[in-house]
Amino acid sequence: MIPLRDNIPTRIFPFANYTMIAICALVFFAQLSTPPDQPSLVEKYGMIPARVSHPDEPVTIDVAIERQMTPQGPKEVVISRPAAPSPVPAVLTVLTCIFLHGGWMHFLGNMWFLHIFGDNVEDRFGHFGYVIFYLACGAAASIAHYASGPNSPVPTIGASGAIAGVMGAYFVSYPKAHVVTLLPLFVFWQILVLPAPLFLGIWFAIQFFQGTMSAVTTAEAIGVAWWAHIGGFAVGVVAAWLLGKVHLLRPRNTAIRPNTNHIQVHRLRRGQHDW
Numbered sequence: 001m002i003p004l005r006d007n008i009p010t011r012i013f014p015f016a017n018y019t020m021i022a023i024c025a026l027v028f029f030a031q032l033s034t035p036p037d038q039p040s041l042v043e044k045y046g047m048i049p050a051r052v053s054h055p056d057e058p059v060t061i062d063v064a065i066e067r068q069m070t071p072q073g074p075k076e077v078v079i080s081r082p083a084a085p086s087p088v089p090a091v092l093t094v095l096t097c098i099f100l101h102g103g104w105m106h107f108l109g110n111m112w113f114l115h116i117f118g119d120n121v122e123d124r125f126g127h128f129g130y131v132i133f134y135l136a137c138g139a140a141a142s143i144a145h146y147a148s149g150p151n152s153p154v155p156t157i158g159a160s161g162a163i164a165g166v167m168g169a170y171f172v173s174y175p176k177a178h179v180v181t182l183l184p185l186f187v188f189w190q191i192l193v194l195p196a197p198l199f200l201g202i203w204f205a206i207q208f209f210q211g212t213m214s215a216v217t218t219a220e221a222i223g224v225a226w227w228a229h230i231g232g233f234a235v236g237v238v239a240a241w242l243l244g245k246v247h248l249l250r251p252r253n254t255a256i257r258p259n260t261n262h263i264q265v266h267r268l269r270r271g272q273h274d275w
Contacts, residue, residue: 137165
């Protein structure tokens with residue numbers, strides 16, 4: 001499911017949210033400009049759980065798979081080498097990793113979700129509070145992934161854990177919001193207007209199911225840090241709920257975007273969801 005927009009306007013300009021998006025963009029372009037003969041930023045600043053567990057020991061990472069001929073026939077061989085040392089203490093990579101991405105789809109997907117949900121959460125937390133909250137969720141997500149495999153040599157990167165925390169805070173803060181959602185179904189693309197708790201609840205259920213399945217298979221083979229998503233979302237839910245209870249957050253915005261209700265009724269009644 002791809003969110004297109006929500007129906008909750010913001011009362012402040014989301015400086016902090018746009019700053020996070022800009023930092024991720026700058027880091028991503030720095031990744032793309034790294035010369036091929038130099039260690040990648042992922043290798044140096046990504047969180048490698050084994051390096052966090054044993055910061056004074058070298059870590060071997062897999063860098064390629066080659067097909068080689070053996071007496072038994074062709075065989076795929078994993079090529080490994082020692083990882084480049086990190087310029088920062090290993091424990092700090094739980095934060096540096098959240099600004100790195102693995103490709104265009106990874107980067108654009110994360111930034112789009114952050115754009116949709118982050119501005120409203122910043123509206124409740126305030127600019128400075130939102131930055132602290134975002135970084136805390138990112139660190140918590142990295143720790144949750146670390147706990148699922150503390151000796152893994154696979155670098156972990158991506159803002160999705162921090163963004164999951166933002167989505168968790170949105171889940172608590174705007175229970176009556178709606179999200180215009182694009183649902184790709186094979187050759188048909190449906191546009192639906194879903195309650196935000198339903199959209200976010202389905203998203204979290206998928207993460208939890210996949211995370212549970214990865215626990216009985218091989219997380220590295222799947223390639224997605226499901227437990228980072230789960231941990232980030234859970235921390236976002238708890239933090240927003242607790243801070244709201246002690247009145248440390250701004251009151252939630254109860255307004256809706258102009259004409260939103262009209263669009264919802266028109267689409268749902270006429271069934272014009274195809275693109």
